[in-house]
Structures are given as C-alpha cells and as structure tokens.
Amino acid sequence: xxxxxxxxxxxxxxxxxxxxxxxxxxxxxxxxxxxxxxxxxxxxxxxxxxxxxxxxxxxxxxxxxxxxxxxxxxxxxxxxxxxxxxxxxxxxxxxxxxxxxxxxxxxxxxxxxxxxxxxxxxxxxxxxxxxxxxxxxxxxxxxxxxxxxxxxxxxxxxxxxxxxxxxxxxxxxxxxxxxxxxxxxxxxxxxxxxxxxxxxxxxxxxxxxxxxxxxxxxxxxxxxxxxxxxxxxxxxxxxxxxxxxxxxxxxxxxxxxxxxxxxxxxxxxxxxxxxxxxxxxxxxxxxxxxxxxxxxxxxxxxxxxxxxxxxxxxxxxxxxxxxxxxxxxxx
Numbered sequence: 324x325x326x327x328x329x330x331x332x333x334x335x336x337x338x339x340x341x342x343x344x345x346x347x348x349x350x351x352x353x354x355x356x357x358x359x360x361x362x363x364x365x366x367x368x369x370x371x372x373x374x375x376x377x378x379x380x381x382x383x384x385x386x387x388x389x390x391x392x393x394x395x396x397x398x399x400x401x402x403x404x405x406x407x408x409x410x411x412x413x414x415x416x417x418x419x420x421x422x423x424x425x426x427x428x429x430x431x432x433x434x435x436x437x438x439x440x441x442x443x444x445x446x447x448x449x450x451x452x453x454x455x456x457x458x459x460x461x462x463x464x465x466x467x468x469x470x471x472x473x474x475x476x477x478x479x480x481x482x483x484x485x486x487x488x489x490x491x492x493x494x495x496x497x498x499x500x501x502x503x504x505x506x507x508x509x510x511x512x513x514x515x516x517x518x519x520x521x522x523x524x525x526x527x528x529x530x531x532x533x534x535x536x537x538x539x540x541x542x543x544x545x546x547x548x549x550x551x552x553x554x555x556x557x558x559x560x561x562x563x564x565x566x567x568x569x570x571x572x573x574x575x576x577x578x579x580x581x582x583x584x585x586x587x588x589x590x591x592x593x594x595x596x597x598x599x600x601x602x603x604x605x606x607x608x609x610x611x612x613x614x615x616x617x618x619x620x621x622x623x624x625x626x627x628x629x630x631x632x633x634x635x636x637x638x639x640x641x642x643x644x645x646x647x648x649x650x651x652x653x654x
Contacts, residue, residue: 356391360503360522364389366470374465375509377590378458379437384510395500395523399423399490402519407431407447408493409459411482415475421500423493423521430509430516431455437511439594452484457593500525583618584627584638614641 368385375383392398406425413420428447435454436443444451459482467477487493494500502523509516587607599605614626617638626642 356501356503357389360389360505363476364505367466370466370469371462374462375458375511378461378593379434379511380592381437381511385507386510387505387507389503389505391502392504393501395502395504395521396490396494398504399494399521402490404490405486405488406519407452407455407484408487409455409482409484410493412480413476413478415478418474418524420522420524425487425519425521426455427516427518430518433512433514433516434458438592439597440592441594447486454593456482456484580619581621582624583621584629585616585618 364387372383372385375385402425405428407428408426409422409424411422413422431447431451431454432443432445435451438454438458463477463479470477472478500523502521505520505522507518507520509518587609589605589607591605614628615638616623617625617627617640625640625644627638627640630637630639
C-alpha cells in the first residue's frame with residue numbers, strides 16, 4: 324500500500340497509509356452511494372450550521388452539490404491547487420472511510436480571525452492550521468452531542484491539517500478509489516467560500532450495471548392486505564403509565580443509566596479560552612444557592628443541592644417529578 328507524504332506549511336509530516344488493511348469490496352450502485360451521502364449531509368447540516376454560527380458569532384448558511392466518482396485521484400487532478408486540507412478517517416474497521424476536505428486559504432484566514440476576534444492575517448501559518456483543527460474538533464463535539472452514533476460513524480482517527488500543493492500529495496496516483504465528492508458552499512459575512520469534501524473507501528465498489536433506477540411496473544404488483552399496526556404501552560393493557568400491569572416496566576428496571584449533576588453552562592469565545600491559565604476563574608450566570616440540575620442520560624430529571632458525605636460530594640434532591648412524569652422523561 325503506497326504511503327503519502329504531504330507538506331504542512333513547508334514541513335513534511337510522517338507518512339500516512341490511507342487504509343492499511345485490504346477488505347472485501349462492498350458493492351453498491353451510484354445512486355445508492357449518493358443517497359447515503361446525502362442522508363448523512365441532511366443529518367449534519369443543521370448541527371454544523373448552528374455550531375459554526377455560534378463559534379464565529381455570525382450567521383452561517385450551508386449548501387452542497389454532490390457527485391459520485393469512480394476515481395478519486397483522477398477527480399482531484401481537476402481541482403485547483405494549492406489548498407489547505409484536513410485529512411482523517413472515520414468509523415472503525417472494516418468500515419473505515421477516508422476523508423479529504425479542501426479549504427481555500429481565504430476561508431481559513433477569515434475563520435481563524437472570527438474565532439479570536441481579530442482582522443484576518445495575510446498568509447496561513449501553523450496557528451491557522453491549529454485553528455482549523457480546533458474548528459473541526461468543536462464541530463465534532465457538537466455532532467456527537469446531537470446525533471446518536473451506534474455505528475461509530477463519528478469515531479475519528481489520524482486527523483491532519485496541512486497545505487497541499489498538488490493532487491498527488493493527497494492521493495497516490497496509482498490507486499483507484501470509488502467515492503463521492505461534495506462541493507459545499509459556506510456563506511458568511513456576505514461571502515461565499517467553496518469547500519470540497521472527498522470521501523472514499525477501499526471496500527466501496529460501484530456496480531455500473533445497477534446504476535439505473537429501480538422501478539416496479541403497476542401490472543406486476545399484486546394486491547396486498549395492509550392493516551394498521553398496534554403497539555401496547557409500557558404499562559400493558561393500553562395503560563402507558565401508572566397501570567396495574569407492570570410486567571413491561573419491570574423489563575427496564577435493571578438498565579444502567581448515567582446520572583450527571585450539572586453546575587451551569589455558558590458559551591465562550593475561542594480567544595477567551597486561549598487566555599485561560601492556571602488559577603483563572605470562569606464565572607457562570609447561575610447564582611450561588613440556586614439548585615443544580617440532575618440529568619439522567621442527558622435529560623433533566625430533578626433538581627438538588629450539593630452536600631458532603633464523608634469527604635465525598637453528594638446531592639440532596641430538592642425537587643422531583645412524580646413517578647409518572649419521571650417515566651415520561653426516561654421514555
């Protein structure tokens with residue numbers, strides 16, 4: 324497997340293998356690949372839009388145009404360089420997907436300036452690359468909080484940021500990778516920045532013979548008896564909560580739940596975070612003596628106050644919903 328070395332603002336990073344293990348190809352047609360990618364984008368767009376707007380303290384709009392490619396390296400060769408790039412892998416073996424995101428230097432300079440509240444610099448340097456990775460990590464954190472990830476889609480490895488001078492620096496020219504390319508428009512401050520995202524996997528194989536849309540002729544469809552599905556409540560006998568039949572609820576009693584006691588929350592600019600040091604004090608809007616929120620699996624469940632029990636912290640519950648309301652919060 325060929326390795327890639329690429330320049331990071333004049334410096335060379337350690338070689339990086341795209342996908343070290345060859346796996347059996349996963350066949351799909353072109354339409355399926357694009358549909359899957361579009362579904363991911365539709366899921367991420369609102370989270371990224373809000374996250375970037377909060378980070379930049381500016382209105383942000385995102386839109387995209389997606390296309391399939393049977394040769395990522397060839398598609399990259401038609402791209403204008405140099406570009407600032409993020410390269411990483413998502414997922415876990417054997418479903419690992421490689422990603423390359425290309426940014427114009429104007430966006431990297433502006434985004435860094437918006438974060439720290441200064442005017443854009445003239446040229447990209449190491450601090451801007453670190454800032455780009457910080458933006459990525461902050462958005463990743465927002466995504467993980469907002470979207471369930473049972474399939475480890477948002478497990479990220481080998482994150483690198485750097486300057487790519489030509490296509491060959493990003494993808495080895497002697498390998499053919501099937502994948503998708505998205506041209507993403509980021510509108511901010513009445514400016515349009517165009518970012519390109521390439522995603523590919525050694526396991527993806529485009530079946531050219533099945534790229535046509537599947538249709539079902541009306542005459543081949545038989546009559547099917549369709550009836551509405553009925554689902555019982557947690558309590559059984561149609562009683563969702565508080566019923567006399569507790570058999571279904573008892574099935575949940577041994578489930579482990581994570582309990583968190585939250586002091587308070589606030590937003591801070593990246594520039595303010597960078598100024599923090601040992602001994603710095605972060606002031607929260609909540610007044611002293613106000614009850615703390617008790618969260619169960621991330622949802623507010625009750626309120627309480629801090630107590631000390633044998634040199635350990637505890638919380639005394641001061642406000643608690645009724646059992647019926649508690650079950651609703653956990654449902």
